[in-house]
Amino acid sequence: MKLNLKTPIAFIFFSFSLFITHSTLASDVYLKIDANEFGQGILRQRRHECLIIAPAHVVENAFKIDITTSDRSKYSAEVLELFPGDLSVLRFVNENPSLCRQTGWSTKTNLNALLEMEKQGELRTMLADGSIRITDVDIVSYDKYRNINIRPRNSLDAISKGESGSPLYIAGQFSGMLLSVKNDIGNVIRQDAMINTLSLFFGDTVKVGQLSRTHLNNSIKVTSNSPEKAPVNELEFSGVIAKSAVT
Secondary structure, three states: OOHHHHHHHHHHHHHHHHHHHHHHHOOOEEEEEEEOOOEEEEEEEOOOOEOOOEEEEHHHOOOEEEEOOOOEEEEEEEEEEEEOOOEEEEEEOOOOOOOOOHHHHHHHOOOHHHHHHEEEEEEEOOOOOOEEEEEEEEEEEEEEOOOEEEOOOOOOOOOOHHHHOOOOEOOOEEEEEEEEOOOEEEEEEEEHHHHHHHHHOOOOEEEEEEEEOOOOOOOEEOOOOHHHOOOOOEEOOOOOOOOOOOO
């Protein structure tokens, strides 16, 4: 009799621990748009603000955006910026300074080497109640610049459009974010492509007075055609030339 009592208790404890471990590696935010559309988001710090990165098509025409965070807190959000390649940044007001932790997704990794070795991964999605759904996926194809295509490993599983914004993990490393689904094939934007698109906005590599070669290969030159200013034939400028610009 004692054995029968201990067995389910041990099983419940193990399942709870597994849930907590995975919940720290899923999407940070559950999005509800205009009461009938859903999506996912990832938190990111920019100076004093805690912001949300999400697929642009999910939020760009929204009248109302409600979010639920991993601690089950609820907030309202608004679109702050839209970027090429179906990315957006949202702003929301919260009173928890520890909510927006500096996540490791913005650290560049050798994703091409990882994709050459690993052919499977996990799509991790937050549900409306804050719980986490993990979908095992196969990597169908990828290119070296922007896209990873995935498909559920189990034929009974399906990737739905409400999972747009879910992070893809390969070998435990954040590798990209799901943008869209077509014919049960999910299109994921690579982690390094996200960094390149958003780095100017978040100030990852560009500082005032210094323009990184990552974003601009050639100097910006203005040539004077005026004969009165013949000694000054060429002016070179460097620095941030446009706020929130994407190269």
